[in-house]
Amino acid sequence: MTDDAPARPTSPTPARLVDVASTVNGRETRHRLDARTLLVHLIREHERLTGTHIGCDTSNCGACTVLLDGEAIKSCTVLAVQADGHEITTVEGLAGPYDGFTAVQEGFRQCHGLQCGYCTPGMVMAATGLLAVNSDPSEQEIRASLEGNICRCTGYQMIVDSVRWAAEHGSDQPNTTG
Amino acid sequence: MSLVGAKVLRKEDPRLLSGTGTFVDDLSPPRCAFAAFVTSTEAHAEIVSIDARAALKIPGVLGVWTAADFADHPDLPGGLPDLERPALARNIVRFAGEPVAVVVADDRYLAADAVAAVDVQYRDLPVVTTIEAATADDAPVLFANHGSNVVTVVPTMDDLERQISRCDDRASLHLVNQRCAAVPIEAVACLADWGADGLTLWATFQAPHHLRNYLATWLDIPQTQCRVVAPDVGGGFGSKIVWYPEFFLAPLLSKWTRRPVKFAQTRTEAMMQMAHGRDQVHDLDIGFDRDGTIRALRVVISQNLGAYPDPTGVGLAVLTSWMAAGCYRIPDVSTSFRTVVTNTTPVAAYRGAGRPEAAYSIERMIDLVARRTGLDPAEVRRRNFIKPGAFPYETHNEPVVYDSGDFPAALDECLRLVRYDERRAEQAARADDPDAPLLGIGLSSWLEIAGFGPNGSLEGFGHLASWESAQVRIQPDGSAIVFAGSSPHGQGHETTFAQIASDELGIPFDRIQLRFGDTATVLQGVGTMGSRGVPTAGSAVKVASSRVLEKAKKVAAHLLEAAEADLEVRDNAFNVRGSPGKKVGWGEVAWASFQPLSLPPELQAGSLEERLFQESPNFSYPSGAYACVVEIDRATGAIDIVDMVLVDDCGTVINPLLAEGQVHGGVAQGIAQALFEAVVYEPDSGQPITANLLDYLVPSAPDMPGYTAGRITTLCPNNPLGAKGIGESGAVGAPAAVVNAIVDALAPFGVEHVDMPVTPEKVWRLLHDATAPERSHR
Numbered sequence: 001m002t003d004d005a006p007a008r009p010t011s012p013t014p015a016r017l018v019d020v021a022s023t024v025n026g027r028e029t030r031h032r033l034d035a036r037t038l039l040v041h042l043i044r045e046h047e048r049l050t051g052t053h054i055g056c057d058t059s060n061c062g063a064c065t066v067l068l069d070g071e072a073i074k075s076c077t078v079l080a081v082q083a084d085g086h087e088i089t090t091v092e093g094l095a096g097p098y099d100g101f102t103a104v105q106e107g108f109r110q111c112h113g114l115q116c117g118y119c120t121p122g123m124v125m126a127a128t129g130l131l132a133v134n135s136d137p138s139e140q141e142i143r144a145s146l147e148g149n150i151c152r153c154t155g156y157q158m159i160v161d162s163v164r165w166a167a168e169h170g171s172d173q174p175n176t177t178g
Numbered sequence: 179m180s181l182v183g184a185k186v187l188r189k190e191d192p193r194l195l196s197g198t199g200t201f202v203d204d205l206s207p208p209r210c211a212f213a214a215f216v217t218s219t220e221a222h223a224e225i226v227s228i229d230a231r232a233a234l235k236i237p238g239v240l241g242v243w244t245a246a247d248f249a250d251h252p253d254l255p256g257g258l259p260d261l262e263r264p265a266l267a268r269n270i271v272r273f274a275g276e277p278v279a280v281v282v283a284d285d286r287y288l289a290a291d292a293v294a295a296v297d298v299q300y301r302d303l304p305v306v307t308t309i310e311a312a313t314a315d316d317a318p319v320l321f322a323n324h325g326s327n328v329v330t331v332v333p334t335m336d337d338l339e340r341q342i343s344r345c346d347d348r349a350s351l352h353l354v355n356q357r358c359a360a361v362p363i364e365a366v367a368c369l370a371d372w373g374a375d376g377l378t379l380w381a382t383f384q385a386p387h388h389l390r391n392y393l394a395t396w397l398d399i400p401q402t403q404c405r406v407v408a409p410d411v412g413g414g415f416g417s418k419i420v421w422y423p424e425f426f427l428a429p430l431l432s433k434w435t436r437r438p439v440k441f442a443q444t445r446t447e448a449m450m451q452m453a454h455g456r457d458q459v460h461d462l463d464i465g466f467d468r469d470g471t472i473r474a475l476r477v478v479i480s481q482n483l484g485a486y487p488d489p490t491g492v493g494l495a496v497l498t499s500w501m502a503a504g505c506y507r508i509p510d511v512s513t514s515f516r517t518v519v520t521n522t523t524p525v526a527a528y529r530g531a532g533r534p535e536a537a538y539s540i541e542r543m544i545d546l547v548a549r550r551t552g553l554d555p556a557e558v559r560r561r562n563f564i565k566p567g568a569f570p571y572e573t574h575n576e577p578v579v580y581d582s583g584d585f586p587a588a589l590d591e592c593l594r595l596v597r598y599d600e601r602r603a604e605q606a607a608r609a610d611d612p613d614a615p616l617l618g619i620g621l622s623s624w625l626e627i628a629g630f631g632p633n634g635s636l637e638g639f640g641h642l643a644s645w646e647s648a649q650v651r652i653q654p655d656g657s658a659i660v661f662a663g664s665s666p667h668g669q670g671h672e673t674t675f676a677q678i679a680s681d682e683l684g685i686p687f688d689r690i691q692l693r694f695g696d697t698a699t700v701l702q703g704v705g706t707m708g709s710r711g712v713p714t715a716g717s718a719v720k721v722a723s724s725r726v727l728e729k730a731k732k733v734a735a736h737l738l739e740a741a742e743a744d745l746e747v748r749d750n751a752f753n754v755r756g757s758p759g760k761k762v763g764w765g766e767v768a769w770a771s772f773q774p775l776s777l778p779p780e781l782q783a784g785s786l787e788e789r790l791f792q793e794s795p796n797f798s799y800p801s802g803a804y805a806c807v808v809e810i811d812r813a814t815g816a817i818d819i820v821d822m823v824l825v826d827d828c829g830t831v832i833n834p835l836l837a838e839g840q841v842h843g844g845v846a847q848g849i850a851q852a853l854f855e856a857v858v859y860e861p862d863s864g865q866p867i868t869a870n871l872l873d874y875l876v877p878s879a880p881d882m883p884g885y886t887a888g889r890i891t892t893l894c895p896n897n898p899l900g901a902k903g904i905g906e907s908g909a910v911g912a913p914a915a916v917v918n919a920i921v922d923a924l925a926p927f928g929v930e931h932v933d934m935p936v937t938p939e940k941v942w943r944l945l946h947d948a949t950a951p952e953r954s955h956r
Contacts, residue, residue, distance in 0.1 A: 034287060050204035051197015053412070055363040056445035060871035063363055091197035101195065109191045112835045115843065116668030117194030118201060118364045118412030143879040150871070152363050152413050153668050155846030155908075156879040158839060 022083045024049070025093030033080050040064045042080035043090055051091040051121045055150070062149030065122035065129075066090050072129030074148070091121035094128065103166040104128050113162030115153035123149050127163045136167050181677040181687055182899075185835040189672040189692075199410040202367035202380050203442040210369070211240060213424070213431055213441040214289035216279035216296045217450070218271035221307070221521040221864020222318070223300035225269055228279055233295040238284035240435050242296060245269075245278075248430065254421045255392040256489035256640045260323040261519070263486035265423040271300070272320055272485035273521050274864055275450025277423050282431050282439055305521045305864040309459055309480045312520045320485065320519045327519050329487050332499075334476075334514035338465075341474035341510045345465030349546045354933045355535045357457035357482065357857040358850075359868075360528045361876050362667075364412020365448035370428035371438040376403030377429050384414040385705025386665055389425060390697045391642055396426055401697075408695040411667035415847070416527030418667065419707050420453045420488060449869040453491070454857050455528020457482040458498065458535045464543045470551050470558040477502040477539065479515035484524035489640040491525045492517055497532030497627065500578045504540035505585040505625040505801060506562040511574035521864040523857070527707065529847055529909040533626040541622045541914030542931065545921065549930060555918070556598065559589055559623050570796075570895075577635075578627065581902075582892040583801045588825050589623050591888050592803035596823040601807060609926065615809040615818070618923025622804045622915035628903035629798030629894070630708030641704055645791040648718035649701045650679065650726045652786035654772050656750070656765035657689040660723075661789075663703025664715035665695040669840070669905065671711060674832040675719045678899070682723035683730075684747030685764055701789050709800065709903030712832055717897040718792035725788040729781065734767045736778040798894045798902035802826040804845075806915040810923045815942030817853060817920060824911070825888040829902035837904050838887050844908020845885060850877050851909075852916035856935050 015034040022029055024047050031046050043052050043066065054076055055063035064076040067089035075088075096102030104127045107113065114120040123146065130137060130145040137145065142163045143156070151159060193199045216228075230242035245268040253262035267278045279296055283289040304318040311317060312327040320327055342348050368381040377399065383389050386408040394404035411418065424441045432439040443451065458481050465474040481495040499513035544562070548555040563585040564571050571580040593599075601619050608614040630636055636644040647663030660679050662671055676690040683690075694700055706715075727747065734752035735742040738760060745752045752767060754760040770776035771786045807821035824841055831837045854875040858868045868874040893900035913934060920936050921929055927948035932940055 036287065044204075045206070048206070049197065050201075051199075053201070053364070054203070054442075055365075055412075056871045058445065058870045058872045060876075061363055061445070091195075094196075101192075105195045108195055109187055112188070112839050114191060114194055115670070115839055116362070116364070116413040117190065117199050117410065118362075120194055121197050124195065139884070140880075143882075146879040148878070150363060150876050150878050152361055152415070152847075152876065153843045154839060155842030155844075155885065156882045157842050157884050160879065160884075 018081050020080050020084045022085065023087040025089060035081060037080040038076055039078040039080045039083050040075040042083070043075060043088065049090050049092050053118055053121060055119065060150065061119065062126060063119050063122040065125040065149065067125060067129060070132060072126045091124055102128065103169045104131065104163070107162040107165035107169065111158050111161040111165050113154065113159045119149060119151045123151060123159060127166065131166060137163070181680050182832050184677070184833065186673055186677055186687065186833055188670050189676060190670060201364055201410045201412055202369055202382050205369050205380055207371060207438045210438045210440055211282050211284060211435055212286040212289045213280055213282050213428060213439050214286065214293045215277040216281065216293050216298060217447065218267060218274055218276045218278050220271055220300045220302055221274040222303040222305045223271050224303065225267060225271060225278060226299040226301050229297040230279065232297070233281060233292040236288060236292050236295060238288040239292045240282040242279055242281050242292065248427065251396060254423065254426065255396060256421060258329065258487050261321050261329060261487050265426050273523055274866055275447065275523065276485065280427055280431065282435055305862065307520050307522050307859040307861050307864050309482050309518045311861065312518045320521065329483060329517045329519055330492060331516045332514055334512045336512055338474045338476050338510050338512040342463055342465035342476065345473045346467040347550055348463060348465045349550055350463045351542060351546060351931055353460045353462065353539055353542060355456045355458045355460065355538060356934055357454050357525070358528060358855050359449055359454050359857050359874060360415040360417035360452065362413030362415055362417060365443040365445060366422055366424060366452060367442040368425050368428050369438060369440040370432040372429050372433040376405065378405045378407065379425065379429055380407045380409060381425050382411050382418060383408045384411070384418045384665065384667055384707055386695055387663065387697050387703040388419065388641055388705050392421065393426060397429060405698045408665050414667040415529040416455060416531055416707060417452045419490065419705060420526045422451065446870045449874060450523055450866055453488060453524050453526035454484065455525060455531070456535060457525050458495065460539045462539055462543055464547060466547050468551060470547060470553045470561045472506060472508050472547060472562050474510040475503060475508050476512045479513070481515060481517040482522065482525060483517050483519050484522045485519060486524050487517065487519065488524050488526040490527045490531065493639055494532035498536045500575045501533050501536035501625065501627055502540060503574060504537060505564055505583065505623055506540065507564045522859055529844060530626065530906045533906065534848065534910045534913060537622065537624040537626065537910045538914045541624065541918060545918045546930060549925070555621050556589060556593060559621065560586060579796060580799045581796060581894050581896055583625070583799060583827060584890060584892050585623055585801060588801060588803040588827055588890050591890055592805050592823055592825040595825065595886055595888050596805040596807065596821060615811055616923040618808045618810065618919040620806045620915045620917065620919025620922055622911050622918065624804065624911035624914065625799055625801040626906060626910045627797050628709030628800050628906065629713035629794060629897065630710045631797050632794050636704060643704060645793045646704050646710065646715040646718050647701045647789065647791050648715065648722045649789040650722040650787065652726060652730070652768045652771065654769050656685065656763065656768035658683060658685050660690060660692050660719055661700045662692060662694040662715050662719065663700060664706045664711050665703065666706055666711065669706065669711050670836045674712060674836060675716060677832055678716055678719045679723045682720055683727050684750065686750055709905040711903070711905065712899065712901045713798050713894065713897050713903045714792055714794060716832065716901060717899050718790060720898050721792060722788040722790050726786055730767050730786055732778055732781055733771050734762050737762050737767065737770055737776065794896055796896040798829065798896060800826070800828045800902040800904060800907050802907060802911055804911045804915040806919040808919040808923055810920065810941060812945060815938035815945060817936065817938065817941060819849065819883040819916070821886065822883045823886045823888065824908070825890060826904065826907055827890045827892055828904040828907065829891060829894040830900040832901065840904045841887060841908045842885055844906060845912040846877065846882055848909045848912025849882065849916055852913045852934050852936060854881070854935050
């Protein structure tokens with residue numbers, strides 16, 4: 001190794017550590033993180049809640065969708081520090097009357113709204129976010145509200161049916177466990 | 179009550195819906211390090227230097243490795259002589275995104291930092307991205323030792339020019355079946371842990387045994403020291419039966435760093451590195467008589483293989499040429515093809531793999547014949563269909579013998595569901611209304627080849643064999659474990675195979691558990707591709723289960739002191755016919771089966787277990803008829819699918835809910851190819867301009883229509899289930915239906931063809947380029 005290494009992006013600035021305190025699925029958590037840590041990595045790698053997935057790097061696929069203070073957001077596009085002082089609900093935090101499932105989860109089961117299951121937690125969280133603000137959405141409203149979530153397996157019809165099933169079987173709000 | 183044919187809810191769903199499934203990147207063993215790849219920024223270049231000094235200075239970076247570090251290992255498996263792909267680019271890069279170095283660091287952020295800090299200098303070489311450019315006289319050659327960009331040429335013995343020119347009329351089309359990306363939402367990921375007891379590789383893959391077979395050889399270790407696990411796999415569609423370098427390098431990185439090493443591709447990497455599909459160009463000529471009878475068809479296929487010939491990629495055009503005549507009785511068919519390398523991502527199987535290309539071409543040609551003869555497209559199909567009584571039907575290619583089908587019945591059902599005559603009347607009524615959107619109706623009477631396959635068929639693509647395995651084992655309490663050699667990635671094997679086993683064994687569905695995807699626990703396996711899950715693996719489960727039942731009956735008969743022939747299995751028990759109440763439960767039989775003192779002399783303890791390799795005497799041939807109705811906005815060219823009718827014939831249906839889901843998913847990918855998706859390269863530089871999901875349009879819910887599904891059933895005679903397979907059907911049948919509908923809507927403007935993806939811009943240009951008299955014609 002010589003001293004005339006090229007002058008180009010080399011080692012990054014040393015990690016700046018920040019404290020992030022948030023409520024995840026009803027439980028208060030505190031982590032000291034590299035400031036650039038994405039929320040999805042806080043959830044997956046520090047909280048070890050791996051139901052929230054990563055499917056793209058441009059915020060298009062929605063596999064990482066979680067609720068931030070009750071609103072569906074894409075956790076790959078939010079820094080963990082932005083969740084400081086906020087409440088996060090992931091798919092693991094859903095609980096409802098259908099053998100532990102919410103109506104949305106049960107709707108996906110009843111209507112075959114999932115195949116490989118990789119996009120599913122994001123879909124479920126996006127649908128949960130929709131029903132929280134519109135308890136009786138039309139097919140067109142469901143499709144429009146899931147615009148930011150990509151499923152490569154189902155062709156969407158059965159996902160739409162799943163969300164309608166949930167709308168027709170009670171508007172149980174997401175209860176968080178913990 | 180039979181479970182086969184019932185809408186049973188899936189066993190898979192509770193874990194996947196609660197976020198407790200296990201995908202590769204969910205695994206995080208202690209001390210796990212993370213690998214990331216330095217990838218080529220150039221499409222064709224010599225590597226002048228790789229300088230990793232800056233990267234190695236970053237705290238937490240464990241190392242940087244280049245091709246030279248792997249010189250003890252061969253190139254990736256399955257390559258053709260002089261055209262092999264090195265695991266890391268050696269001296270020359272041949273496509274943008276090709277891995278040139280690999281970094282391992284403590285976590286994925288540091289690995290990304292290190293990748294950014296590696297300095298690679300290139301000397302650019304001229305680039306070819308298309309078949310046309312790669313076959314030009316002065317084209318730069320990708321592989322100097324091969325000397326040409328043309329890899330294989332399969333010529334025709336007879337171009338049929340004489341037969342075509344003898345017909346009343348002839349027509350020709352030049353069709354581009356554009357390059358698509360599979361885009362499973364889980365990209366490539368693997369985790370290698372090579373410790374004192376050997377290697378375990380967790381990989382998102384469709385065929386873990388297949389990977390194990392080749393990986394052990396590549397690493398030069400016995401297969402006993404090489405365990406491959408495919409846990410929950412987030413979609414595949416053909417793109418996860420490809421030899422990606424990551425699967426081969428990660429084990430060595432684990433060995434060298436003495437840590438588990440994980441790799442998880444970003445989507446941008448995946449768009450450049452996961453194999454693409456399609457990318458064929460067809461030149462078609464068809465000869466026909468005035469009454470619509472087709473006499474001869476010539477299909478000339480060119481396949482873009484991308485930068486390195488993939489073992490499946492080189493075979494795609496074979497399947498296309500096999501299926502070129504679709505479901506029609508055409509006396510003379512001529513097919514030929516060539517495969518060509520270019521400076522693009524390698525091409526391999528993508529849902530349908532060679533058959534969507536065939537179905538699209540023949541179905542476009544049928545509509546062209548209808549246009550030229552003035553006959554209705556449905557009528558041209560009817561006049562040329564292979565008749566329902568003509569099976570088994572020998573085609574223009576000797577290995578291809580259609581098993582069964584009823585093409586007229588499928589079309590009739592499709593026309594009924596789409597209200598064809600009503601739609602045609604509405605179309606005519608709208609013609610004179612310049613304010614109404616244009617209406618188009620498109621048909622696709624498609625046929626594919628599936629159920630791979632007969633002995634020898636998958637071996638041609640590098641697989642160990644073409645059978646599929648199943649092992650059925652009864653536990654002492656009378657519950658059953660089914661080990662399946664076919665490992666799923668969304669198909670629902672846990673459910674459908676349990677349905678099959680439950681019916682055969684008489685054991686309740688809830689007491690049957692599937693195991694798959696782990697070479698340490700599952701008997702040999704081949705894999706999940708080519709719509710073979712139910713016809714091949716499902717049949718294996720059925721036969722193995724029935725053999726176990728035969729042995730269980732011997733035990734039960736012994737316990738009951740009754741004749742085997744008098745036993746029937748009902749309500750989880752063996753009942754003696756005609757003697758109400760005389761019965762023994764499955765649990766008691768199972769318990770006894772492990773106790774030598776309770777067994778008849780011909781049975782040994784533990785004999786309620788069966789393993790077998792199910793072979794197939796022939797392929798299966800799923801078919802169907804799809805109809806698409808589109809409305810086109812005259813001002814903007816915007817296309818709206820207002821109806822999509824799907825009539826499938828997959829033989830026996832195990833679970834109608836899951837079968838319909840497979841069709842929907844395939845159709846969505848077919849519609850996406852027809853309307854939205856195309857992998858595009860800048861031709862001079864070879865730079866991908868669709869390398870993320872912003873630029874490559876994978877449709878979401880508002881882009882897609884609802885579907886109306888119908889069904890006819892003709893049984894497959896070549897497997898014990900009578901099933902044909904359904905995984906790829908939708909992707910085979912849908913593109914032609916959509917494009918035929920669009921061309922039908924544009925017919926008044928003189929449009930005879932438009933290439934996929936049919937964007938609003940293309941339609942708008944066609945509308946505005948049309949001549950005024952034609953426009954006022956209607």
